[in-house]
Amino acid sequence: MFTSPETTPAKRLKVGISACLLGIEVRYNGGHKESRLCSQSLAGYFDFIPLCPEVAIGLGIPRATIRLVGDPAAPQAEGGHMPSGPMSEALHTYGQRMAAELPDLSGYIFMQRSPSCGLERVKVYQPNGNPADQGGRGLYAAAFCAAHPDLPVEEDGRLNDPVLRENFLTRVYVYAAWQTLLGEGLSRHALTEFHARYKYLLMANNPLQYKALGQLLGRMGDEHIDALGSRYFSQLMAALKKCATRGTHSNVLQHLSGYFKKSLNSEDKQEVQHLIEQYRLGVIPLVVPLTLLKHHLRRHPDAYLQRQAYLQPHPENLSLRNAL
Template identity: 70%
Template sequence: MPNEAAKPRIAISACLMGVEVRFNGGHKQSPLCSRTLVDYFDFVPVCPEVAIGLGIPREPIRLVGDPDHPAAIGTVDHNLDVTQPLADYGQQMAGELDDICGYIFMQKSPSCGLERVKVYRPNGAPQDGGGRGIYAKAFCARHPDLPVEEDGRLNDPVLRENFLSRVFVYAAWQPLRRRGLTRRDLIDFHSRYKYLLMAHNPVQYKVLGTMLGDMSKADPNELGPRYFSALMAALKKCATRRTHTNVLQHLSGYLKRAIGSEDKQEVQHLIAQYRLGIVPLVVPLTLLKHHLRLHPDPYLAQQAYLQPHPENLSLRNAI
């Protein structure tokens, strides 16, 4: 279970925390971030446009040109080109914010949007598809394993649970990385996140198990970063009712000798109801955790899947 005493740090577009830094002098406060998540995370607000010297209020900028390599140009004064300053600031902050465990970006922003940001032709006509904000692209290039998400997508319960699960996994890895990895560290870490990985990505669950299966000659400080990159990429895939059901069945298997036939039937009934979409994930999980408290299993006791984030966030009540 995550250590709730030490809040993971998450960088966030400042406007989402209610800071009035938008081009029009306003904000885009996210109630989820500024009222709910703030109790569990230490937020670091950042506004790259203000940081590079653009005023409040200011002329809006937009992306123009090649969607893969657009320029950030003023909408009124086309000679205003802040592409390089935004990219440079992204590189700078990627170096300074080396202790964060996630980043929540402002969607559709020409500086901070992660995807589908409008890109215009030089004549002002919008192009099909979209691009990535200049600052966000530069920042993410330096932190490819970091959990990142846009504020709007966090309104989806599945995407929200996925992102915050990854934040806590990332936070758990950092102390190991900083002190230098041992083979035991890698085995213990993988063991702890085994069922979470199985729920998100059954294929990579097998691949990563094989990667660590024969590391007798490997340097853990060389293998560790490769393993962790593969793990974070695998966890980006959202778990489904089918994959969660598979994990629930594995967990229930540990109880087959410990509980009676009626209790077994109840567990199977609730797992089936979850699979069919009748009840949320929290229902069969709560019953399984109840039985595991009465019949503890040391291997399951360490499984992050059972509580990958603080219980009071209630993230599994809606999935």
């Protein structure tokens, strides 16, 4: 029988976060940039690990502001009370150290536009005093992410977008499921079962990669399972970064409805099709046709469909699909 996280308690996941986003007063001016989404809504599901690299390397509170300068692809930090070279190296080293000390994170939320923590579009100033057209990445974030390239990461501001928020949190829970699988022991059978569980989620986010990953597992050959698993998972996480659309969600909903073609009467089938079309047209949110399909699944159980992560990829009480 299909069970939701309301009846099966969700495991609390460890997620890294820029400390200022939890209301901790670590910013250059002694303030914070609390995100209530993080400090209130998500704190009920995650064990946040708050970090502030600027404080960690000794810049103090309050402190002079720092900024990035030079080549946007390899910027340096300047400002504060440390010389540019040592400060840049300290932020880089701290990122590597935290990446090594926190291998069990399932995701990371960074402070946007920060010269230490920003993921993209961070201003990198040129000799003429103007920022380069091409933005850079914060020095700490760059080092941390380089050590964990598959880890789901996002900036706080982008989480205000319901599509980006749902995409990020879905990837966090997929990453955590992979960590659990590795802990239990990876095998060819376990890898195949994992892929089957995430079939429709992948189809919704990235139909082309859904086919490519299926082909990858279809020709496993004699490749060592650890190498194969690493290659598969990296491609899976890259594929899931692409956000699902109403069109791709509708396609998956049609696939799911096909499992009930022999069990529903014509009136029930028409209702399902009507709601899928209403969703595709933007009249209703995704949660509406999904709720109906899960209702029919409870009445007409199907073992394969019941284990599909697509039906509930994250705790139901987060209500993420109410806004899609």
